[in-house]
Amino acid sequence: MAYARLDDSTTMTFPFKPLNPLPAAAPMTSIRRRKLIWSYLPDWILTIVLAALFFSLDKVEGYRRVFSLQESSISHPYAVHERVPNVALYFICFVAPLFIMPVINFITVRSWWDLHNSTLGLILGLALTGSLTQVVKITVGRPRPDLLDRCQPPSGLSDPQYGLTSWTVCTQTDNTILRDGFRSFFSGHSSLSFAGLGFLSFYLAGKMHLFDSRGHTTKAWLAFSPFMAATLVAVSRTMDYRHHWQDVLVGSLIGTLFSFFSYRQYYPDLSSPLSHRPYSPRIKREDPEVLPMYQNNNNNDNGNFVGQRPTDPSSTAYRPNTYHSDEAYELEGTVPRPGPATLTEVWHEDSKRDVDNSRAEREALSPQPHGSS
Structure with a gap:
């Protein structure tokens, strides 16, 4: 016997394609609103802490590699005025997406929850990218292409026999300029621009259904235009002789990876x-219209709840023993999160699967009765 939910919602095919619209969600109460805030407060705190870590590491004295005074790749002039200074970078990778995504939201879905998710995802991607970039920079200590102009070694100085030169020979009095000269790998401008504008690009692609197999070129140009802007920022770093091409390439790949990772969260x-x-929130919604109803399992061979999906593995619909009930978690205008609702359900599901596999193996190895086919 089982308890069935009296609900007029209909079956949804996998993945998330509704055959009929789900009923409108009940108005959000103040209790649920507080639960939502407390549920996502750790996410905001963590992203802010990571962002603060990113800025604090800029003053850390990192590792400084030895170099050759005859090395041509580090003999380029030091550009006092960069094509994309740090302030412009912050506007490009953070402020621009932060203002563009609400406009896209208003034109398309007009959802406060979408605004929350897009902002949190953008900050998460930038914080992760910036923190990793700074850690790698101060750890690797690779000389920039303009290091010798920053260092200003004494005239006539040459490398020691069978060796390389240390930064201690530099006559540069501004330690900030000299310290920054050993932070070439990998490019922070490249990684941050691709993290911020990459997230915007994925956001645009999702809203326009870029991969709907219809091949609209307008969608492709709009969705990838932020990547083009990020590419220009990355290329400018080689024009200013701030980075080697390997630094720009790796930074761009890292930024794209983290932007996609944060978007898919x-x-x-x-x-x-x-x-x-x-995606819908992580906590269950309040739905007073759903009522429990007693039902005999003989009328439902799969042991499902009324209004839920069959457990038949051959069915194209959702299976409640594998996926949690989306009606319990859905916020109007969102997509149910795939998979079990909590880690506890994941662990229990995994343990049950191990038990079933062990039982199947024992039955397969057990001797068959005589006379059986």
Whole structure:
């Protein structure tokens, strides 16, 4: 026997494609609103802490590699005025997406929850990228292409026999300029621009359903325009002789990776038919319209709840023994999160699967009765 939920919602095919619209969610109460805030408060705190860590590491004295005074790759002039200074970088990678995404939100889904997820995802990607970039920079200590101009070694000085030169020979009096000369790998401008504008690009692609197999070129140009802007920022670092090409390439790849990682934390796959919607909150909604109803299992061979999905493995619908009930978690205009609702359910599901596999192996190895086919 089981308890069934009296609900007029209909079956949804995998993944997340509704056959009929789900009923409108109940109005959010103040209790649920507080639960939502407390549920995502650690996420905001962590991103802010990581962002603060990113800025604090800039003053750390990192490792400084030895170099050759005859090395041509580090003999380029020091550019006093950069094409993309730090202030401009922050506007490009953070402020611009922060203002553009709400406009896209208003034109498309008009969802406060989408605004929350997009902002949190953007900050998460930038914080992760910036923190990793700074840690690698101060640890690797690779000389920039303009190091010799920053160092200003004494005239006529040459490398020691069978050796390289240390930074201690430099006559540069501004330690900030000299310290920054050993932070070439990898490019922070490249990684941050691709992290911020890359997130914006994925956000655009999801809202426009770029991968709907219809091949609209307008969608492709719009979705990848932020990547083009990020590429220009990255290339400018080689024009200013601030980075080697390897630094720019690795930084761009790192920024793209983290932007996609942070985007997928809060949005479904870009090929999903509901890619324009954000994932639903992590806590259950309050739905007073759902009522329990007693039912005999003989009328339901799969032991499901009424209004839920069948457990038949051959079915294309959701299976409640594998995926949690999306109606219990859905916020109007969002996509149900795939997989079990909590880590506890994941662990229990994994343990049950091990037990079932062990039982199947024992039955396969047990001797068959005589006369059996």
